[in-house]
Amino acid sequence: MRRIPLAALIGLVFTGGYFFCAIFAGWIAPYGMAEVVGDSWEPWSATHWLGTDSIGRDLLSRMIWGGQTTIFVATAATVLSFTLGASLGFLAAVRGGWVDQVLSRLVDLVMSIPSLISALVVLSVMPVTLPILILVMGLLDATRVFRLSRAVAVDITVMDYVEAARLRGERQGWIIFREILPNALSPLIAEMGLRFIFMVLFISTLSFLGLGVQPPMADWGGIVKENKEGIVYGIPAALIPAFAISTLAISVNLVADWVLTRTTSLKGGRGA
Amino acid sequence: MPKPPEIVLKVQGLRIEATSYPPGEAPREVVLVQDVSFALEKGKVLGLIGESGAGKSTIGLASMAYGRGGVRITGGQVWLKGRDILQGRARDLRDLRGRQVTYVAQSAAAAFNPARQLMEQVIETTLSHGLATRAEAEARAVALFTRLGLPNPESIGKRYPHQVSGGQLQRVMTAMALCPQPDLVVFDEPTTALDVTTQIEVLAAIKEAIHLTGVAALYITHDLAVVAQVSDDIMVLRGGRMVEYGTVQQIIEEPREEYTRALVSVRSIDHAEKADGAAAVLSVANVTARYRGTKFDVLKTVTLDLPAGQTLAVVGESGSGKSTLARVITGLLPAAKGRITFSGRVLAPALADRSKDDLRELQMIYQMADVAMNPRQTVGTIIGRPLEFYFGLKGEAKRARVQDLLEQIEMGRGFIDRYPAELSGGQKQRVCIARALAAKPRLIICDEVTSALDPLVADGILKLLLNLQAQEGVAYLFITHDLATVRAIADRIAVMYRGEVVRYGPKSQVLAPPFDDYTDLLLSSVPEMQLGWLENVIATRKMHSAGN
Numbered sequence: 001m002r003r004i005p006l007a008a009l010i011g012l013v014f015t016g017g018y019f020f021c022a023i024f025a026g027w028i029a030p031y032g033m034a035e036v037v038g039d040s041w042e043p044w045s046a047t048h049w050l051g052t053d054s055i056g057r058d059l060l061s062r063m064i065w066g067g068q069t070t071i072f073v074a075t076a077a078t079v080l081s082f083t084l085g086a087s088l089g090f091l092a093a094v095r096g097g098w099v100d101q102v103l104s105r106l107v108d109l110v111m112s113i114p115s116l117i118s119a120l121v122v123l124s125v126m127p128v129t130l131p132i133l134i135l136v137m138g139l140l141d142a143t144r145v146f147r148l149s150r151a152v153a154v155d156i157t158v159m160d161y162v163e164a165a166r167l168r169g170e171r172q173g174w175i176i177f178r179e180i181l182p183n184a185l186s187p188l189i190a191e192m193g194l195r196f197i198f199m200v201l202f203i204s205t206l207s208f209l210g211l212g213v214q215p216p217m218a219d220w221g222g223i224v225k226e227n228k229e230g231i232v233y234g235i236p237a238a239l240i241p242a243f244a245i246s247t248l249a250i251s252v253n254l255v256a257d258w259v260l261t262r263t264t265s266l267k268g269g270r271g272a
Numbered sequence: 273m274p275k276p277p278e279i280v281l282k283v284q285g286l287r288i289e290a291t292s293y294p295p296g297e298a299p300r301e302v303v304l305v306q307d308v309s310f311a312l313e314k315g316k317v318l319g320l321i322g323e324s325g326a327g328k329s330t331i332g333l334a335s336m337a338y339g340r341g342g343v344r345i346t347g348g349q350v351w352l353k354g355r356d357i358l359q360g361r362a363r364d365l366r367d368l369r370g371r372q373v374t375y376v377a378q379s380a381a382a383a384f385n386p387a388r389q390l391m392e393q394v395i396e397t398t399l400s401h402g403l404a405t406r407a408e409a410e411a412r413a414v415a416l417f418t419r420l421g422l423p424n425p426e427s428i429g430k431r432y433p434h435q436v437s438g439g440q441l442q443r444v445m446t447a448m449a450l451c452p453q454p455d456l457v458v459f460d461e462p463t464t465a466l467d468v469t470t471q472i473e474v475l476a477a478i479k480e481a482i483h484l485t486g487v488a489a490l491y492i493t494h495d496l497a498v499v500a501q502v503s504d505d506i507m508v509l510r511g512g513r514m515v516e517y518g519t520v521q522q523i524i525e526e527p528r529e530e531y532t533r534a535l536v537s538v539r540s541i542d543h544a545e546k547a548d549g550a551a552a553v554l555s556v557a558n559v560t561a562r563y564r565g566t567k568f569d570v571l572k573t574v575t576l577d578l579p580a581g582q583t584l585a586v587v588g589e590s591g592s593g594k595s596t597l598a599r600v601i602t603g604l605l606p607a608a609k610g611r612i613t614f615s616g617r618v619l620a621p622a623l624a625d626r627s628k629d630d631l632r633e634l635q636m637i638y639q640m641a642d643v644a645m646n647p648r649q650t651v652g653t654i655i656g657r658p659l660e661f662y663f664g665l666k667g668e669a670k671r672a673r674v675q676d677l678l679e680q681i682e683m684g685r686g687f688i689d690r691y692p693a694e695l696s697g698g699q700k701q702r703v704c705i706a707r708a709l710a711a712k713p714r715l716i717i718c719d720e721v722t723s724a725l726d727p728l729v730a731d732g733i734l735k736l737l738l739n740l741q742a743q744e745g746v747a748y749l750f751i752t753h754d755l756a757t758v759r760a761i762a763d764r765i766a767v768m769y770r771g772e773v774v775r776y777g778p779k780s781q782v783l784a785p786p787f788d789d790y791t792d793l794l795l796s797s798v799p800e801m802q803l804g805w806l807e808n809v810i811a812t813r814k815m816h817s818a819g820n
Contacts, residue, residue, distance in 0.1 A: 160644040164707075166623065167602055168661060169631040182648035 004258070011254025018067060018248050025068040031058040033065040034216035041227075041235045053237055054226050063240060066218035071248075073134055073213070074199035080138030081199075082192060085145025090176045090184075092146070093153035104150070107143045115140040116205065123211045133212060137202055141195060148191055152184045186260055193256025197249040204245060220245055277313040280353060280455050280488040281335055284309045287347030288330055288339065288512075304330050304343065305512040310505075312456070317482060317489045319503035319520070321496055321535070323726035324697070327512040328492045332458045335490060336373040337365050353455055370397035374449035378461040380441035384433040391429025394448040403452050416447035419484060420477040439470035443477050450485055457482070457489045463498060467589035468753060469797045475501060476810050494726060496535050497799035500524050501806040508532050524801055534728060536801060545779045546763045550579035552613070553714050553747045554601070559610030561600045570596045572771045573610070578764070580714065581745040585758040585779075587794065588768035594751045597768070598717045601749070602636060615714055632662045635708035639720035641700035645692045651678075651703055652688040658710040677706040680743075681736060698729035702736065709740065717749045722757055734760055755798045759783070767791050 004012070021028055031037050035057060042052040050059040092100040110118070119136055126132050156162060162179050170179075204221030206212030213219040215226075220241035227237035288305040305327040312318050320328040334345055337357045349356050357368060374397070377383040384393060394416075395409035404412065410429070417425035420443040433441060442462055449457045462478065463471040479502045482489050493499050499506060499520075506523045508515040508531065516529045527533045554577070561571040571593050578584040586594045599605040601612060603623035612619045615633060620626050638644035645654050655674045659665040665673055675685040681702040692700055701721060708716050718737070722730035738761060740746065750761060758765060758779075765782040767775040769790045775782055787795065796809050 160638045160640060161646045163604070164636065164638070164644055167604070167631065167634075167636055168658060168711075169626075169628055170661070178649075179646055183646070 007254050008258030011251040011258070014247055014251030015255050018244075018251075019071065021064050022068040022071040025064045029061040029064040031061040033061065033218055035061070041230055041233075041237060050240060051235075051237060053223070054230065059223075059237055059240065062218045062223055063220075063244065066220050066223050066241065067244065069130075069213050069217060069219040070200055070203055070221070073130060073137070073203045073219070074196055076134045077137035077141065077199045077203075078192060078196045080134060081141035081145050081195065082188070084138065085142035086149040086181075086184075086188060087176070088142070089146040089149030090153045090180055091172070092150050093157050094172055094175055094180070100150075103146070107146050110140070110143045111147075116202075119202070119206060120209070120211060123206065128211060128214055130213070133203065133206070137199060141199065141202075145188075145191065145195065149184060149188060152187050153180050156180050156183050190256055190260040193252050193259075197252055200245060200248060204241075279311050279351075280314050281312040281490075282351040283311075283331075283335065283348065284351070285348035286331065286334060286345070286350065288327070288334060288343060289346045290339075290341075290343045303512060305334070306347075308348075308507075308509075308512075308514050310507055310517060312488045312490070314455075314488055315483075315486045316505065317491050317503045319499035319506040320490060320492045320509060321494065321499050321506060322509035322515075323494060323728065325511065326509040328494075328509055329460050330512075331509070332375075332460050332490050332492045335456065335458060336369050336375065338369070367401070370454075371401045371403065371452055372454055373456045373458065374452060374454045376442075376445050376449045376457065376459045376462045379465050380445045381433065381438060381465075383445060384441065386433050388432070389429065390431055390433065390436070390444050394429065394444060394451055397448075398452045401452060409451065412451055412453075413447055416450055416481070417444070420444075420447055420481055421473070422447075437470070439466055439474050442466060442474050446474075446478055446481060450481060450487070453485070454487060457487050459489060459491045461493050462491075464493065464495070468755070468799075469589055469793055471498070472797045472799070472806070472809060475799075476806055478502065479806065495799065496524075497801045497805075500801055500803065501799060508535065521803060524803065546579075546582050550581060552577045553580040553615060554578040554749065555611075555613040556597075556601065557611045557613070559597075559600060559607045559612065561596060561605055561607050563605070569608075570771050571600060571607075574768075574771075574773055576766055576773065576776065578715070578747050578749060580747055581741065582763040583741065583748040583750055583761050584764045584766065585750045585752060585762035586766045586768060587752060587755060587758055589753060589794075591770070592768040593771040594753075594768050595719055596771075598636070598719050598749070598751055601717060602634065628662070632658075632711045633714045634717070635711050635713040635715070636717045636719065637701070637704050637708050637721050639723055641697065641704050641724075642692070644704050645700065645707075647692055649691075650688070651690050651692070651695075654692075654703060655706045655710050658707060662711055673710075674706075677710055680709070680740070681706045696729075697725055698732060701725065701733055705733075705736065705740070709744070709746075712744075713746055715747045715749065717751070719751045720753070721750075723752065723754065730757070737761065755795060767794065 036055060037058050038048060038052045038056045040052065040054050040056050042048055042056070044051045048058050048060065050063065053059050053062055088103055092103045118140055122136050157180065162175060165175050165179050203212055203219065204224070207219050207221030208225045210225070213222055215222065223241040224238045227235070230237050286305055286308040287303065289301055289303050291299050292302045293299045308331060310318060320331060322328050330343060333340055335350055337345070337350060337360060339345055345358060350358050352368070352372060357365065360368065391410060391413060394413045395406070398404050398409045398412070399406060413429060414425050417428055422428050422440055422443055428436065428444070436444065446462070459478065463474050466474060475498065482502070491499055491502055503520050505518065506520055507517045508523065508529070510531055516523065516527065516532045523532060524536060527536050556574055556576045559571055559574045560569050562569050574597060576584065586597060588594050596605065600607050603619070603621065603626055606621035614630065617630070619630060652671065652674050655677055656670045659670050659673055671688070674688055678685055678687055683699060683702055687695070687699070692703070695703065722733050725733065734757065737748065741748065752758060762779050764777065765779050766773050767782065767790065775788055775791050782791070783795070799805065
C-alpha cells in the first residue's frame with residue numbers, strides 16, 4: 001500500500017465526515033429534525049452552534065438531518081443510474097446492430113430534453129416521495145452513464161481477448177461482467193464521483209424549486225430555500241448548506257481522482 | 273594522396289538511464305545503455321542490431337541528443353562533426369535537428385500528418401531552417417522522389433498520406449529526411465512494418481539514396497539479413513551493451529560472440545514434411561466471402577485440405593485474404609458461398625449456430641498476445657476458463673490441470689498467479705498456446721503468432737508448437753507472411769494473392785521450381801544473410817509487389 005497523497009487524504013476526511021454524519025444523524029444531531037427550539041434566526045451560540053433557522057429550528061440539527069436525506073437520495077440515484085446505464089451501455093456495445101440502435105436513439109431522445117425540465121414535468125404530475133425522486137433522477141442520469149459505458153465498451157469489445165471469449169462460446173453475461181467490466185472500471189469510477197456530485201446538485205435544485213424533498217423533512221437545497229430571505233438581513237443561514245454542498249463536491253472528486261490513479265496503475269490496467 | 277575519411281558521428285562511452293515504475297513497487301533507476309562507443313565516417317552506414325529492449329532506438333535518438341519519454345543521457349559524449357552535442361543548449365539542438373541530423377521512423381503511416389499534403393511535410397524542415405527557398409526545396413524533393421523510385425515524382429507531393437501505399441510512404445519519409453541535405457540520417461526500423469515483397473524495394477531505394485547523397489547513416493533493425501544488405505559496419509547490441517562490432521562481412525561470415533552466432537543461425541529448426549495420407553480434419557471447399565455492405569469478394573473460391581495432425585501454412589502479403597480465411601473458418605465472418613467440413617461434420621457458417629464441441633475443437637492463437645489476454649485476469653483464470661467452460665473442471669482439479677499445462681508449455685507452475693503484464697512477450701504467447709491447448713482441440717488456427725516476437729523467442733515458440741503437435745496430434749492452420757517460418761513448420765503450403773489461392777500443395781512441391789510469378793516474387797523477397805543478395809534479386813525479378 002502506497003502512501004495516500006495529501007489531496008486524497010483531505011478528500012477522504014471530509015467525505016468520510018459527511019457520510020458519518022449522514023449515517024448516524026439520529027445520534028449526532030443535538031435536536032430533532034423539525035423541533036422548534038428558539039426564535040427565528042438566532043445568532044451562533046453555545047446552545048445553537050450554527051444558530052437557528054427562519055422558524056426557530058436548530059440549524060446544525062437541520063444540516064445533519066438534511067445531509068442524511070441529500071446524501072441518501074444522491075447515493076441511491078447514483079447506484080441506480082450506474083447499474084442501469086452501465087448494463088445497458090455494455091449490452092449495446094456487445095450486441096451492436098438493432099439493439100444498439102434502439103437503445104442509443106432512445107437515449108438521444110431523452111438527452112435532447114434538459115434533464116431538469118423533464119424532472120420538473122414528471123414530478124409535477126407524480127406524488128413527490130423519496131422513491132419517486134430517486135427513480136426519476138436515476139433514470140434521467142442513466143442516459144449519461146449509458147453513453148460513457150457504451151463508448152468505453154465499444155473500444156474493449158474489439159480486443160482480441162473478447163473475440164477469444166466469443167470463439168469459446170461464452171454467453172453475453174460472462175463477456176459483459178468478466179471481460180469488459182473489469183477493464184472499464186477505471187473510467188466508470190471516475191465518472192461515478194462526478195455523477196454523485198451532480199446528483200447532490202440535482203436534488204438540491206429540485207428541493208430549492210419546491211419539487212424535491214418536501215417539508216418538514218430537511219435537505220440542503222430545502223434549507224437554502226427556507227433561509228434565503230435572511231441573506232438580505234446579513235444572516236448566513238442559507239450559505240451554510242451551500243458551503244456543505246461545495247465542500248462535499250470537492251472532497252468526493254479528490255477521492256475519485258485518487259481511486260482512478262490507483263486502479264489504472266493496477267497490474268495491466270488501461271493506460272497503466 | 274587521399275584525404276583521411278571525415279568522421280561524421282563519434283560516440284564515446286554512452287550511458288543512458290531512465291526511471292522505471294514497476295507496478296506496486298517503488299520507482300527505480302534502470303540503465304538502458306552503457307559503454308557504447310562507435311565512429312561513423314561520411315558515406316558509411318552503421319547497422320545497429322539487437323532484440324527488443326537492446327537499446328538500439330535509444331542509441332539512435334541519442335545521436336541527435338534526444339531521449340524519449342523521461343530517458344536521460346547520463347554519461348559519455350556524442351560528437352557530431354567535431355562538436356559534442358550533449359553539451360548543447362536547447363536552441364543549439366533545435367538548430368541541429370532537421371538540419372544536420374534527420375530521422376526516419378518505423379511507422380510512416382503514424383508519423384505523417386494525415387491532414388497535410390506530402391510535399392508540405394517533406395520540405396517543412398528545409399524551409400524552417402532557411403536552407404532553401406520553396407522552389408529550390410520542391411525541386412530537391414522531386415529529385416529525391418525520382419531517385420527513390422516513386423511513381424509520378426512530379427505530382428506525388430500533391431497527394432495526402434492515405435493516398436499512397438505503405439511502401440511509398442516510407443520512401444517519401446526517406447525523401448523528407450534527405451531533403452535538408454543532412455550529415456547524418458537515423459533510420460529506425462524503416463522496413464519492419466512493410467510486407468516482405470515491398471520491403472525489398474524500399475530497401476533498395478534507401479540504399480541507393482544513401483549511396484548517391486553520400487550521407488552517413490545509422491540503420492536500426494532487428495533483422496540481421498536486412499542490415500547485411502545496407503550496412504558497411506554492424507554493431508550487435510544486447511541489453512544495452514555492445515556485444516560485437518565489426519564489418520558486415522566479419523559479423524555474417526565469422527561471428528566471434530556466441531550471441532551473434534545465434535542470431536546468424538536462427539531458424540535452426542529442421543522439420544521433415546509428414547507423409548500425405550491422414551484423413552482431412554478440415555476441408556474448405558469453394559469458399560467465397562465478402563464483408564457486409566461491400567460488393568468485393570475478399571476470398572474467391574478458396575479450396576484447401578488440412579490432414580489431421582499436420583500443419584498447413586497460408587502465406588501471402590497483407591491484403592491477400594489470409595486472416596479473412598481464418599475469420600471465415602472460425603465463423604466470425606460467415607462464408608457467402610462454399611462449404612467447410614471439420615472433423616467429418618459440415619460446419620455452420622455462422623459462429624452462433626455452431627455446437628459447443630465444434631467451438632472446443634477449433635481454437636485460435638493471435639498475433640498480439642498482449643491484447644489476446646484480458647489484462648485483469650491471472651494466468652490461472654485465462655488458462656482455467658476453457659477447462660471450466662468445456663469440461664466443468666473446478667477448484668483444485670482445475671488448478672492442477674492448469675499447472676500441468678504450464679509445464680507443458682515449458683513455463684513452470686509458479687506462473688499461475690501472475691498477470692499478463694508481468695510476463696515477457698514470449699511467455700504471453702506461450703500462455704495463449706496453453707489456453708488453446710486446454711480445450712483439447714483438433715485444430716488450432718495460428719494467426720501470425722510469431723510475427724511480433726524477436727527471432728530467438730519466435731524460434732522457441734515454433735519449436736514448442738512442433739513438440740505439442742507431436743504429443744497431442746493437433747493440426748495447425750498457420751497464417752504467416754514469413755517464409756522462413758513456413759519452411760520451419762509447414763507440411764503443406766497455400767500461397768494466397770488477392771483473395772485467391774495461387775499455389776497449393778505439399779511443402780516440397782510448393783517450394784520447388786517451376787514457380788508461378790507471384791510465388792517467385794514472394795520467395796525471392798525474403799532477405800538472405802548473404803552479401804550482395806539485394807542487388808542480385810532486384811536485377812532478376814519478374815513481377816512487382818501489389819503494394820507498389
